[in-house]
Amino acid sequence: GARISFSGQVRNYRQTVSQVVNLLGSEANAANYLSKCIYSIGLGSNDYLNNYFMPLFYSTSRRYNPEQYANVLIQQYTQQLQALYNYGARKFVLIGVGQIGCSPNALAQNSRDGRTCVERINAANRIFNSKLKGLVDQFNNANSDAKFIYIDVYGIFQDVTRNPSAY
Numbered sequence: 001g002a003r004i005s006f007s008g009q010v011r012n013y014r015q016t017v018s019q020v021v022n023l024l025g026s027e028a029n030a031a032n033y034l035s036k037c038i039y040s041i042g043l044g045s046n047d048y049l050n051n052y053f054m055p056l057f058y059s060t061s062r063r064y065n066p067e068q069y070a071n072v073l074i075q076q077y078t079q080q081l082q083a084l085y086n087y088g089a090r091k092f093v094l095i096g097v098g099q100i101g102c103s104p105n106a107l108a109q110n111s112r113d114g115r116t117c118v119e120r121i122n123a124a125n126r127i128f129n130s131k132l133k134g135l136v137d138q139f140n141n142a143n144s145d146a147k148f149i150y151i152d153v154y155g156i157f158q159d160v161t162r163n164p165s166a167y
Contacts, residue, residue, distance in 0.1 A: 017034065
């Protein structure tokens, strides 16, 4: 059940970059190589399900309203993405948070009937996703040599549940 935080993964990436430089013989060769890689990053689900919406164990939901918490996450995400960019990453796929208010865990713990999605959780996820879309635009506008793409997992899941026969 152990996991490596995104900050820890960014630190690991920095170490890997120095190894790539050594393997390829120069920073220029490493930068060229790393610029061709695609960095797929999904962040937020654990921050909400295993932190913000667990008030008996974590104080975040008492310290921040959903808007403020999304801002905190996006601020941290911004720093981490900037670090990846600074170390040569140029192609990013940022995956939004899905409808975790419809997850089995959320349904079992917070749904009135065990089947109805938990709107307060999904509403918080929509706030985060909206800010993440804005972050993608911000990075694309600031870094002409990079490409950031947002994947709307929330919308995909919503479409699957509303139109299952189409799938």
